[in-house]
Amino acid sequence: DGGITQSPKYLFRKEGQNVTLSCEQNLNHDAMYWYRQDPGQGLRLIYYSQIVNDFQKGDIAEGYSVSREKKESFPLTVTSAQKNPTAFYLCASSLGQRARDTQYFGPGTRLTVL
């Protein structure tokens, strides 16, 4: 059945290490997004991609990188340059980037820096 998967569910990292969070969708959606959620706060946009091989920075892109080599996949790398990476990370996809296109979310990855 169709949906968005994220892995791993929980991730622990030592300071100074890069980590990559996986996001895969089989909804045949063109647009994909990465959001960060901190405790008690809303979602903030990190990166988004409208089509394969293209992506743009969101509001808080510093310390993160992405790639979009396949339509189904949009991995996020949290680099050592990210000052405070401990957070809940959500991936989403939508048919397009039009205002009427609903976003569908994955289950999230909870990243903790030790």
Added chain:
Amino acid sequence: GIQVEQSPPDLILQEGANSTLRCNFSDSVNNLQWFHQNPWGQLINLFYIPSGTKQNGRLSATTVATERYSLLYISSSQTTDSGVYFCAVHYGQNFVFGPGTRLSVLP
């Protein structure tokens, strides 16, 4: 940029009670959506509602775009309604999320 505010920040209800959640935004928007995040973190889209009123079971939503606010009504609340409710407005190219209303429904 646009400001999105939600009220109240926290709400505790007894099962069976009704509630109204509010979302205010500071500029004209192309679209507005309501989401529910369950206690395990999963977000589910509830309504796509740029204007007017929609109903889905015990939930309904109203957006008055000219006055820049939207309301989410929950009737006969159940414990499974607990979680965080977010409104998100489409502004420019992307959605901007409000800070959410945390709802706890007690049995």
